[in-house]
Amino acid sequence: MKLPYTHVNAFADRPFTGNQAAVMPLESWLDDEVLQAIAAENMFAETAFVIPDAGGETDYELRWFTPTEEVRLCGHATLASGHVLLGQDGGDRVTFRTRLAGNLEVRRVDAGYEVGLPLIETAPEPWDEAVRLLGVEPQEVWRNDTRYNVFLYDSAETVRALDPDLRGLGALGNDQFICTAPGEGSDVLSRVFVPGGGVDEDSVTGSAHAVLTHFWTERLERDNFTAHQASARSGTLTCRRDGATAWLGGNCVTVVEGSFYLEG
Numbered sequence: 001m002k003l004p005y006t007h008v009n010a011f012a013d014r015p016f017t018g019n020q021a022a023v024m025p026l027e028s029w030l031d032d033e034v035l036q037a038i039a040a041e042n043m044f045a046e047t048a049f050v051i052p053d054a055g056g057e058t059d060y061e062l063r064w065f066t067p068t069e070e071v072r073l074c075g076h077a078t079l080a081s082g083h084v085l086l087g088q089d090g091g092d093r094v095t096f097r098t099r100l101a102g103n104l105e106v107r108r109v110d111a112g113y114e115v116g117l118p119l120i121e122t123a124p125e126p127w128d129e130a131v132r133l134l135g136v137e138p139q140e141v142w143r144n145d146t147r148y149n150v151f152l153y154d155s156a157e158t159v160r161a162l163d164p165d166l167r168g169l170g171a172l173g174n175d176q177f178i179c180t181a182p183g184e185g186s187d188v189l190s191r192v193f194v195p196g197g198g199v200d201e202d203s204v205t206g207s208a209h210a211v212l213t214h215f216w217t218e219r220l221e222r223d224n225f226t227a228h229q230a231s232a233r234s235g236t237l238t239c240r241r242d243g244a245t246a247w248l249g250g251n252c253v254t255v256v257e258g259s260f261y262l263e264g
Contacts, residue, residue: 001263007044007256008080011204011235011248015255018235019203021077022047023084024260029061032070038260039065045199046077050085053097060085062096062104068198069174072100072146075206075248079115082106083252086113112251114238117210119246122150130177133168136161138179147175148211156181156189160230170195178208180215186236187225188216204235206248213239213246 004025012018022042028051029035039047044067050060062081064074078096085094086108093107105116122142130149131137136158138151153159159181169177174196183189190212192205202208209227216239217223224240238249 001261003038003260003262005256005258005260006080006084006254008083009253009255010076010080010083011206011229011237011250012233012253013251015253017233018250018253019046019076019205019233020044021074021080023077023081024049025060025085026051029063034262035063036065036070038262040067043067045202046071046074048074048077048081050081050096055097058095058097058103060094060096062098066198071197073098073117073207073210075115075117075210076204077206078104078117079106079113079206079248079250080252082113082115083254087254109249112249114240114247114249115206116242116245116247117206119214119241119244120144120146120148120207120211121214122148122211130169130172130175133165133172134162134177134179135164142215147173148208149175149177150211150215151177151179153179153181156184156230159189159191162191164193166193166195166200169193170200172196176205176208176211178205178211180212183226183228186228187220188212188227188239190227190229191231192229201231202229203231203233204229204237204250209237209239209248210246213241213248217241 009018142150
């Protein structure tokens with residue numbers, strides 16, 4: 001069996017930056033074990049699988065897998081999927097039906113794209129064990145019951161210098177540890193660690209910015225800002241709050257197109 005395969009750098013305007021995703025359009029769903037094995041073979045933060053939505057509610061059904069598990073929401077691989085599909089049909093927007101995140105949309109804007117994700121709220125709540133493992137005391141800790149956690153620091157320099165105990169953080173569960181501060185050259189800077197989900201440090205995290213869009217628009221008292229994720233690959237995006245939706249803007253770069261060969 002030969003499956004279409006595209007390697008995309010999302011939230012990037014050139015190769016070797018942004019967050020990598022494999023996008024694989026299918027005619028119908030393969031067994032979950034096969035989807036997970038393909039994602040493990042790809043070894044990207046996410047592999048996105050799409051099939052046409054036979055029910056007609058949206059254009060496609062969409063699922064995302066890390067090398068170790070299926071996830072409830074992934075922004076960069078949704079953006080990458082939109083980039084691939086809009087590039088094929090020349091359209092201006094594409095919609096996706098997901099199992100746990102509702103219906104999502106990617107649209108063309110200016111020279112790039114915007115992906116609309118559910119706005120994710122957090123609230124103040126201490127977590128001493130996670131702070132110990134991060135290694136530096138934050139000014140504030142904000143959390144929610146879907147395992148998104150924000151650690152606010154005083155400066156971008158502090159966030160860039162973090163050297164957390166990744167094995168210890170991973171033992172706490174499949175949580176996102178979102179470390180953020182006012183930016184340098186952007187309004188907001190962040191780093192995101194998800195070792196419990198198979199991604200020690202993510203490159204540019206869409207779902208984390210759905211959290212940060214709520215967190216920072218409240219603090220900045222405006223509905224939009226620019227953001228930079230200071231990973232080794234790094235990436236810059238725009239964040240805009242519109243009702244219950246976080247619109248994240250950026251570009252994508254296709255770096256590989258080909259086929260994935262599946263025995264059988």
